[in-house]
Amino acid sequence: MLNAERAPVTGKRVQLMATCLCDAFYDDVAAATVEVLEHLGVEVIFPEGQTCCGQPAFNGGDWVASRKVVRHTVKTFAGDEPVVVPSGSCAAMMFHGAVLEFENESDLPEVEALGRRTWELGDFIVNGLGVKTWPGKFAATVALHRACHTRGTGSIAAANLLLKSIVGVQVVEFGEVEQCCGFGGTFSVAFPNISTAMGALKLDHLRAAKPDILVSPDMSCMMHLTGLAAKEGQPIKAMHLAQVLRDALKAQ
Amino acid sequence: MRFQQFDQFAAELKADTRAAVYDGSKKGHEKRTKLLFDEYPDPNRLRHLAGEIKQHVIENLDTYLPAVEAKMKANGVQVHWAGTAEAANEAVLRIMRARGATKLVKAKTMVSEETELAAFLEKHGIEALETDLGEFIVQIDGDHPSHIVKPIIHKNRREIAQSFEREGLGAYNDDPATITQRARKFLRHKYLVADVGLTGANFVSAESGRMVLVTNEGNSRFCLAATKCHIAMIGIEKIVPRDYDLALFLNLLARSATAQELTVYTEFISGPKSPVQPDGPEVMHVIFVDNGRTEVLASTCREILRCIRCGACLNVCPVYRQASGHAYRSVYPGPVGAVLSPLLMGDKFPQKADLPKASSLCGACNEVCPVNIPIPDLLLRLRNRAKEENVPSPGTPPMGAWALLASQPLAWRASLLGGKLIDYVPTKLIPVPALQAWAAKRALPAWRGGEFRKWLKARRK
Amino acid sequence: MTAPDDRESILSRVRGALAPLHERAPLPDYSTEIAVMRSLVAGRDLVELLGERMKRVNGLALTEVAALVAHLRAGGWLHGYCDPVLWPRLAPHFGAELKVETEFDRTRVDDYAFGITRAAGAIAESGTLILHDATTSRRLAALTPWVHVAVVERAQIFSDLPQAVAALGRDPNVIWCTGPSKTADVEGILIEGVHGPGQQIALVLG
Numbered sequence: 028m029l030n031a032e033r034a035p036v037t038g039k040r041v042q043l044m045a046t047c048l049c050d051a052f053y054d055d056v057a058a059a060t061v062e063v064l065e066h067l068g069v070e071v072i073f074p075e076g077q078t079c080c081g082q083p084a085f086n087g088g089d090w091v092a093s094r095k096v097v098r099h100t101v102k103t104f105a106g107d108e109p110v111v112v113p114s115g116s117c118a119a120m121m122f123h124g125a126v127l128e129f130e131n132e133s134d135l136p137e138v139e140a141l142g143r144r145t146w147e148l149g150d151f152i153v154n155g156l157g158v159k160t161w162p163g164k165f166a167a168t169v170a171l172h173r174a175c176h177t178r179g180t181g182s183i184a185a186a187n188l189l190l191k192s193i194v195g196v197q198v199v200e201f202g203e204v205e206q207c208c209g210f211g212g213t214f215s216v217a218f219p220n221i222s223t224a225m226g227a228l229k230l231d232h233l234r235a236a237k238p239d240i241l242v243s244p245d246m247s248c249m250m251h252l253t254g255l256a257a258k259e260g261q262p263i264k265a266m267h268l269a270q271v272l273r274d275a276l277k278a279q
Numbered sequence: 280m281r282f283q284q285f286d287q288f289a290a291e292l293k294a295d296t297r298a299a300v301y302d303g304s305k306k307g308h309e310k311r312t313k314l315l316f317d318e319y320p321d322p323n324r325l326r327h328l329a330g331e332i333k334q335h336v337i338e339n340l341d342t343y344l345p346a347v348e349a350k351m352k353a354n355g356v357q358v359h360w361a362g363t364a365e366a367a368n369e370a371v372l373r374i375m376r377a378r379g380a381t382k383l384v385k386a387k388t389m390v391s392e393e394t395e396l397a398a399f400l401e402k403h404g405i406e407a408l409e410t411d412l413g414e415f416i417v418q419i420d421g422d423h424p425s426h427i428v429k430p431i432i433h434k435n436r437r438e439i440a441q442s443f444e445r446e447g448l449g450a451y452n453d454d455p456a457t458i459t460q461r462a463r464k465f466l467r468h469k470y471l472v473a474d475v476g477l478t479g480a481n482f483v484s485a486e487s488g489r490m491v492l493v494t495n496e497g498n499s500r501f502c503l504a505a506t507k508c509h510i511a512m513i514g515i516e517k518i519v520p521r522d523y524d525l526a527l528f529l530n531l532l533a534r535s536a537t538a539q540e541l542t543v544y545t546e547f548i549s550g551p552k553s554p555v556q557p558d559g560p561e562v563m564h565v566i567f568v569d570n571g572r573t574e575v576l577a578s579t580c581r582e583i584l585r586c587i588r589c590g591a592c593l594n595v596c597p598v599y600r601q602a603s604g605h606a607y608r609s610v611y612p613g614p615v616g617a618v619l620s621p622l623l624m625g626d627k628f629p630q631k632a633d634l635p636k637a638s639s640l641c642g643a644c645n646e647v648c649p650v651n652i653p654i655p656d657l658l659l660r661l662r663n664r665a666k667e668e669n670v671p672s673p674g675t676p677p678m679g680a681w682a683l684l685a686s687q688p689l690a691w692r693a694s695l696l697g698g699k700l701i702d703y704v705p706t707k708l709i710p711v712p713a714l715q716a717w718a719a720k721r722a723l724p725a726w727r728g729g730e731f732r733k734w735l736k737a738r739r740k
Numbered sequence: 741m742t743a744p745d746d747r748e749s750i751l752s753r754v755r756g757a758l759a760p761l762h763e764r765a766p767l768p769d770y771s772t773e774i775a776v777m778r779s780l781v782a783g784r785d786l787v788e789l790l791g792e793r794m795k796r797v798n799g800l801a802l803t804e805v806a807a808l809v810a811h812l813r814a815g816g817w818l819h820g821y822c823d824p825v826l827w828p829r830l831a832p833h834f835g836a837e838l839k840v841e842t843e844f845d846r847t848r849v850d851d852y853a854f855g856i857t858r859a860a861g862a863i864a865e866s867g868t869l870i871l872h873d874a875t876t877s878r879r880l881a882a883l884t885p886w887v888h889v890a891v892v893e894r895a896q897i898f899s900d901l902p903q904a905v906a907a908l909g910r911d912p913n914v915i916w917c918t919g920p921s922k923t924a925d926v927e928g929i930l931i932e933g934v935h936g937p938g939q940q941i942a943l944v945l946g
């Protein structure tokens with residue numbers, strides 16, 4: 028959910044927030060994000076000191092710990108360039124979650140300011156830069172997962188628009204898109220039965236639609252769904268939106 | 280305990296029950312969505328507006344409550360105030376005793392569920408009969424409702440038929456029409472001999488003092504046609520500013536609760552019956568009930584007082600669908616319950632501090648709520664409160680060490696580069712139980728710590 | 741006569757809870773027009789629309805007394821009650837086959853298969869009949885029989901909900917009836933005629 032209108036994008040320079048999941052597991056998603064942005068003529072700055080958006084502790088209720096991390100993040104992403112994140116969830120943490128936990132803190136304005144310039148990747152491309160079509164080719168039937176933390180933002184519509192504009196991409200609809208994949212951060216380990224049952228339902232809907240690839244604007248949902256499918260012995264192929272966009276460019 | 284009690288409950292739920300709850304909620308949600316979006320160009324505008332109106336009311340209850348009271352008194356209603364559940368029940372009993380009344384029929388009201396009124400009255404020798412079909416079945420079974428709009432969503436027709444047979448309402452027959460007809464026959468004669476009809480209220484207009492009651496079955500109408508005394512138990516947050524606002528709320532409530540354009544019966548009651556009307560209450564009492572609401576009002580979660588008890592957030596909630604209402608151990612289950620139930624506990628908040636954690640924070644509840652309550656934000660605030668009050672939380676990894684690492688870039692990078700983070704700092708960054716809980720049912724992707732940073736450096740050269 | 745109760749303590753807790761607020765949320769200014777299904781009602785004949793919308797909720801709108809009599813006969817609802825004020829107007833159309841009482845005896849509620857009372861109006865948009873306490877001859881007669889017939893004057897049909905809300909007036913017990921009594925408590929299956937009428941009929945006259 029967006030808290031405030033974002034500052035319009037003027038320059039062609041952004042800071043990349045790669046997220047801790049890319050740092051630890053999904054390096055190729057971050058790399059694809061860089062390539063995609065550079066293709067659009069955007070200069071990508073990577074603040075080396077970045078760690079995590081602070082969400083794990085925020086969701087766990089430990090706001091003291093979370094604020095510590097957010098303060099670090101605010102410092103690391105100083106400047107006025109847009110901050111682009113290949114994750115709807117971490118982006119929402121910056122423009123919604125962090126604002127909530129800083130409500131009574133004196134440095135709220137700094138946190139809000141960072142929130143106003145933070146964008147999820149697809150949202151940034153379409154609504155920030157005004158790019159409405161994507162070049163290249165990608166021959167696949169894809170299902171687009173509606174990651175929960177993109178609710179109330181332009182991210183899913185943006186991802187849909189871009190995917191549908193790529194030659195060779197067929198986007199299939201599937202059941203109950205508004206339902207969560209069951210990840211939910213610490214929820215996935217504190218409530219493992221419910222979490223995996225939710226994931227199994229999502230997988231059922233996905234498989235029924237028979238896509239070649241599941242596309243997600245968030246690594247965490249992808250990690251949960253692919254992890255679950257793999258453990259069941261019926262792996263599914265999943266890609267991050269940035270990877271599809273990058274691969275389409277390569278096939279140009 | 281390694282995991283949450285709530286999660287255990289869900290895991291052990293009978294397959295039948297889970298299926299009943301799941302299907303019932305899913306159907307309810309899908310019908311609602313279709314109706315709202317077919318008929319209104321911008322249903323979200325309606326939700327936001329209704330939310331703003333209710334927020335205005337709860338932030339001005341100090342003026343609205345006395346205003347409503349004055350209007351009601353002018354309309355000939357006797358107004359009572361009850362700070363606690365006990366006080367509310369006592370007030371009902373006092374009114375009954377003063378009349379020498381021994382029989383009460385009641386329509387569905389969530390406040391009376393909070394105060395456990397029926398059980399209280401029975402204990403004091405008063406027959407208190409639930410008349411809503413679902414609540415009636417809950418009562419004869421000694422069960423608890425598991426949904427605020429569909430109390431027996433967890434039961435199937437075979438169980439109900441068995442209960443009816445046991446209660447002498449006819450030989451076993453599980454046809455829903457037969458079940459309904461039998462309840463109709465049995466209950467109509469109960470209304471006719473009752474002294475008092477008890478209801479809640481869905482809305483109260485401050486402008487006119489009129490209370491509004493919506494039902495589909497017509498049981499509240501029967502309560503108020505057959506008896507001579509009407510008692511309404513009303514939560515202090517039920518107010519809307521003006522009659523004018525009712526059209527918006529009635530439209531939203533019916534669509535959100537049961538996917539109807541309008542509930543079958545909408546009753547606008549401003550006092551005892553008309554002098555020319557032979558049937559119905561000659562006296563009307565209203566009991567305004569606090570029972571923890573003023574504490575909610577003082578909290579940072581006061582938005583939950585906007586709730587109009589439509590149940591849409593239950594229906595859409597993936598956790599509710601898996602766990603059922605009884606997992607919440609409260610009168611209010613589902614997302615609304617995960618916020619409201621712990622708050623209504625007052626000092627005993629820790630006993631239900633686990634409920635706000637029973638959510639993936641997916642936000643579907645906020646998206647459907649007809650008064651746009653930011654439920655996920657409230658859940659987060661309560662998680663924070665639980666942490667501040669040091670309530671233990673099984674299965675939730677501690678975050679202190681992680682925060683330390685995540686605010687020191689050198690240490691962070693070292694942990695990324697230092698190889699398998701999982702092997703490195705198991706009890707701090709990713710404590711073993713959490714990892715095990717993950718790995719029992721989900722594979723982990725390959726560890727690629729620091730690879731992106733390496734790639735970027737190479738590219739920049 | 742009210743016993744001393746918790747009024748003061750509740751109100752003081754409310755004031756205390758609200759005191760820290762720097763500002764209070766204002767009452768938004770809006771038009772109820774946004775809650776009206778305008779495309780549905782615009783330019784429509786209200787009797788016709790009422791009939792359509794009632795049908796959608798399994799109600800029935802009739803415009804001839806003869807049609808009502810035929811309907812009652814066909815359903816086998818041969819014994820009922822009629823508001824004495826209405827009866828002179830309807831009686832000529834009711835044959836001897838139908839037994840109609842103009843007194844309602846609450847000790848024999850099961851005897852009445854139909855009840856005919858006056859409606860104070862109707863709402864076309866929602867297919868709703870409006871009952872007022874002052875003009876409903878007996879609350880029980882409008883509720884307990886299987887068939888309820890509300891006689892509504894053509895001129896009293898509102899187009900939409902906000903109009904009907906604005907006309908609530910001073911009657912102490914206004915009831916909007918939108919279709920027959922129903923429940924979906926058992927496995928979500930819709931069953932009509934729970935505590936109230938299993939048939940809701942509007943007889944539009946005038």
Ligand code: SF4
Nearest residue numbers: 586587589590592648
């Ligand atoms: S919180 Fe909102 S959606 Fe849930 S019951 Fe209350 S009004 Fe309905």
